[in-house]
Amino acid sequence: MSATNQVFIAVIGVGGVGKCFLNQLRALAARKPSPKLSLCYISNSRKAVYSPDYAPIDFPTAIETLASSAQAPPALAQLIDYLAAAPAKAVLVDNTSSQDVADAYPLALSRGVSVVTPNKKAFSGSYKLWQDVFAAAASSGAKVFHESTVGAGLPVISTIKDLVETGDRVTKIEGVFSGTMSFLFNSFAPTEGQGGKWSDEVKKAKALGYTEPDPRDDLNGLDVARKLTILARLAGLPVESPTSFPVQSLIPKELESCSSGDEFLEKLSAFDQQMDDLKAEADKNGKVVRFVGSIDVATQQIRVGLEQFDRSHPIAALKGSDNIISFRTERYSNSPLIIQGSGAGGDVTAMGVTGDLVKLVAQIA
Amino acid sequence: MSATNQVFIAVIGVGGVGKCFLNQLRALAARKPSPKLSLCYISNSRKAVYSPDYAPIDFPTAIETLASSAQAPPALAQLIDYLAAAPAKAVLVDNTSSQDVADAYPLALSRGVSVVTPNKKAFSGSYKLWQDVFAAAASSGAKVFHESTVGAGLPVISTIKDLVETGDRVTKIEGVFSGTMSFLFNSFAPTEGQGGKWSDEVKKAKALGYTEPDPRDDLNGLDVARKLTILARLAGLPVESPTSFPVQSLIPKELESCSSGDEFLEKLSAFDQQMDDLKAEADKNGKVVRFVGSIDVATQQIRVGLEQFDRSHPIAALKGSDNIISFRTERYSNSPLIIQGSGAGGDVTAMGVTGDLVKLVAQIA
Numbered sequence: 001m002s003a004t005n006q007v008f009i010a011v012i013g014v015g016g017v018g019k020c021f022l023n024q025l026r027a028l029a030a031r032k033p034s035p036k037l038s039l040c041y042i043s044n045s046r047k048a049v050y051s052p053d054y055a056p057i058d059f060p061t062a063i064e065t066l067a068s069s070a071q072a073p074p075a076l077a078q079l080i081d082y083l084a085a086a087p088a089k090a091v092l093v094d095n096t097s098s099q100d101v102a103d104a105y106p107l108a109l110s111r112g113v114s115v116v117t118p119n120k121k122a123f124s125g126s127y128k129l130w131q132d133v134f135a136a137a138a139s140s141g142a143k144v145f146h147e148s149t150v151g152a153g154l155p156v157i158s159t160i161k162d163l164v165e166t167g168d169r170v171t172k173i174e175g176v177f178s179g180t181m182s183f184l185f186n187s188f189a190p191t192e193g194q195g196g197k198w199s200d201e202v203k204k205a206k207a208l209g210y211t212e213p214d215p216r217d218d219l220n221g222l223d224v225a226r227k228l229t230i231l232a233r234l235a236g237l238p239v240e241s242p243t244s245f246p247v248q249s250l251i252p253k254e255l256e257s258c259s260s261g262d263e264f265l266e267k268l269s270a271f272d273q274q275m276d277d278l279k280a281e282a283d284k285n286g287k288v289v290r291f292v293g294s295i296d297v298a299t300q301q302i303r304v305g306l307e308q309f310d311r312s313h314p315i316a317a318l319k320g321s322d323n324i325i326s327f328r329t330e331r332y333s334n335s336p337l338i339i340q341g342s343g344a345g346g347d348v349t350a351m352g353v354t355g356d357l358v359k360l361v362a363q364i365a
Numbered sequence: 366m367s368a369t370n371q372v373f374i375a376v377i378g379v380g381g382v383g384k385c386f387l388n389q390l391r392a393l394a395a396r397k398p399s400p401k402l403s404l405c406y407i408s409n410s411r412k413a414v415y416s417p418d419y420a421p422i423d424f425p426t427a428i429e430t431l432a433s434s435a436q437a438p439p440a441l442a443q444l445i446d447y448l449a450a451a452p453a454k455a456v457l458v459d460n461t462s463s464q465d466v467a468d469a470y471p472l473a474l475s476r477g478v479s480v481v482t483p484n485k486k487a488f489s490g491s492y493k494l495w496q497d498v499f500a501a502a503a504s505s506g507a508k509v510f511h512e513s514t515v516g517a518g519l520p521v522i523s524t525i526k527d528l529v530e531t532g533d534r535v536t537k538i539e540g541v542f543s544g545t546m547s548f549l550f551n552s553f554a555p556t557e558g559q560g561g562k563w564s565d566e567v568k569k570a571k572a573l574g575y576t577e578p579d580p581r582d583d584l585n586g587l588d589v590a591r592k593l594t595i596l597a598r599l600a601g602l603p604v605e606s607p608t609s610f611p612v613q614s615l616i617p618k619e620l621e622s623c624s625s626g627d628e629f630l631e632k633l634s635a636f637d638q639q640m641d642d643l644k645a646e647a648d649k650n651g652k653v654v655r656f657v658g659s660i661d662v663a664t665q666q667i668r669v670g671l672e673q674f675d676r677s678h679p680i681a682a683l684k685g686s687d688n689i690i691s692f693r694t695e696r697y698s699n700s701p702l703i704i705q706g707s708g709a710g711g712d713v714t715a716m717g718v719t720g721d722l723v724k725l726v727a728q729i730a
Contacts, residue, residue: 024532027532028530028531028532031532034692086672153527153531153671153696154702155520155523155524155527155704156518158523159520162518162520162716162720162723163716165393165720165723166389166518166716166719166723167389167392167393167396167719167721168716189546308465310625312682314679314682317679319700320699320700320713322700331518331707331712331713331716332706332707332713334685334707335684335685335704335706335707336706337519337685337704337706337707338703338704338705338706339520339702339703339704339705340698340702340703340704340705341595341700341701341702341703342696342699342700342702347696348696348697351527351531351533351696354531355527355530355531358527358530358531359724362728363727363728
């Protein structure tokens with residue numbers, strides 16, 4: 001237990017998730033006065049707020065303070081120096097999706113700075129970075145928590161960790177891991193009724209804010225591949241990278257080179273027939289098509305792509321933009337352990353981050 | 366962090382769950398040499414093994430050592446003295462379902478001894494005991510973990526705690542909370558096919574070891590009422606006791622006074638027509654009947670009993686003896702957060718206990 005019973009928190013990234021996180025953090029700090037959570041750094045890509053004496057930045061006005069700051073963010077190595085020298089334990093909360101920030105986790109952890117993040121990059125990139133992250137944490141005793149890297153605030157990472165830590169063996173993981181893909185297929189190929197044209201559903205999803213600015217960043221399957229990489233590694237498979245197993249892209253070859261998401265969306269309707277054919281083929285089997293990921297631990301097979309499911313299957317029956325993740329293990333062998341619910345959105349993603357911070361603080365403060 | 370980086374563990378109860386827990390603990394201690402988990406006490410209702418110098422009891426042979434012990438278990442107050450005086454942090458693992466042991470948690474916690482348990486009694490009994498438990502923990506800094514009190518190893522308690530701690534508001538909890546009731550209704554009123562006679566299904570469940578020795582201890586609904594009491598309290602409702610809200614018993618009035626479970630089972634078939642009528646009534650509505658519990662936080666209404674569900678509803682579609690627990694909250698308002706899977710059995714129940722111990726040790730060692 002640190003002498004001051006205080007934890008210093010540095011927040012990088014104040015986008016959708018970052019803003020929700022700051023709101024939750026503020027409520028948390030008000031409710032749980034001890035240990036004292038002290039915001040000593042906040043930054044976006046252009047600005048930062050911090051001071052040599054680690055003066056606490058007021059939670060309620062942190063965003064405004066940042067907006068009016070004249071300081072530029074320091075280099076990451078410099079930020080880590082700053083946090084490692086703090087007069088009590090420090091936590092880096094990375095609410096970005098930046099590879100550069102992820103690459104700095106091993107340095108931060110090796111210097112005793114813990115990391116909490118929804119950023120998938122460090123856990124789903126090269127296997128070497130994964131190893132470096134956990135080796136650095138093991139050597140210094142600093143902790144790294146990343147619940148929101150899969151299924152947002154759903155208890156997915158904590159569950160697979162509990163299974164493995166208590167000696168269970170995961171045999172199969174399967175599910176719908178993308179809120180965007182979930183929404184698209186639940187609307188395009190509903191279990192009841194006809195569903196819309198594929199290109200219309202993609203446009204609708206974008207209008208609702210369910211896709212990345214360029215929808216191809218969802219349709220290429222890489223986001224799902226990253227999540228499966230993380231889960232497979234936690235289940236014990238040394239997956240080299242998210243491109244080291246088959247990933248089906250839903251971007252027609254001809255549209256890969258479109259210069260913008262808008263151009264892509266304009267031209268997508270020309271490929272509606274292809275998607276209708278897939279839907280009709282599934283329908284002929286009494287099934288519906290869904291975009292899923294699966295990991296077979298024994299055969300080390302990981303797959304991401306379209307599969308057909310009975311209409312009564314939990315994966316087919318999913319609603320809205322929900323995720324569903326099913327674990328089969330030695331203990332959960334007759335029927336799987338299933339976790340289901342909203343897997344995207346600022347508040348539920350931030351909840352995973354805030355929950356991680358609560359657990360981390362209980363361990364280090 | 367304790368000077369010795371050691372945690373002393375006392376285990377009360379070596380029945381089905383206790384044996385599985387000891388196996389998991391042994392594997393865990395072998396895999397994670399630091400912090401050193403040291404078994405310093407083990408007992409069943411008649412015997413105990415412990416020594417004044419806290420000499421470690423060998424994990425692999427602990428059960429045999431206990432069987433050949435000539436020591437009687439000490440009084441609980443004396444056991445707590447022993448643990449409070451240990452040269453490092455101590456944890457009491459209560460694998461019994463004893464009210465007496467549960468009543469001793471406040472004393473243990475106030476003396477700095479943490480508690481890990483699947484025993485529901487302390488959390489689902491009087492509201493005063495609940496308050497005493499958490500007040501004692503708060504005052505001393507000792508911790509109390511009880512994941513397996515609801516849904517066995519399924520991450521139910523940790524999830525509702527995460528939701529509440531991060532500032533979410535639970536609005537409704539609903540589900541199938543009893544593996545026994547799940548099995549009975551999935552067989553008696555399956556979504557497809559006819560299902561068996563009620564009394565035959567109860568006999569089959571008992572033969573499979575899915576019921577208590579006297580099946581009335583499952584059919585009276587009290588086990589489900591206890592689980593709902595725990596969840597309701599964690600959601601913020603000051604529930605007085607598990608009998609302070611309506612609980613439907615499936616024991617016919619005329620059979621309440623049977624002197625044994627066997628006599629009850631013999632006479633139960635005379636009441637099959639009543640259950641068939643319930644099934645037929647649901648069928649007329651295109652539904653099936655299930656034994657569920659629900660908590661409406663806003664109206665403070667808690668109910669346990671039979672309800673009808675569409676055949677496509679996740680509660681109707683449950684398999685085997687699975688539990689399903691659905692949380693609606695402010696954040697998970699469009700669709701609920703759902704956790705589903707096996708909710709009974711030695712290994713999955715012990716997993717919740719072992720998982721709690723891992724988390725506890727990370728906090729106190």
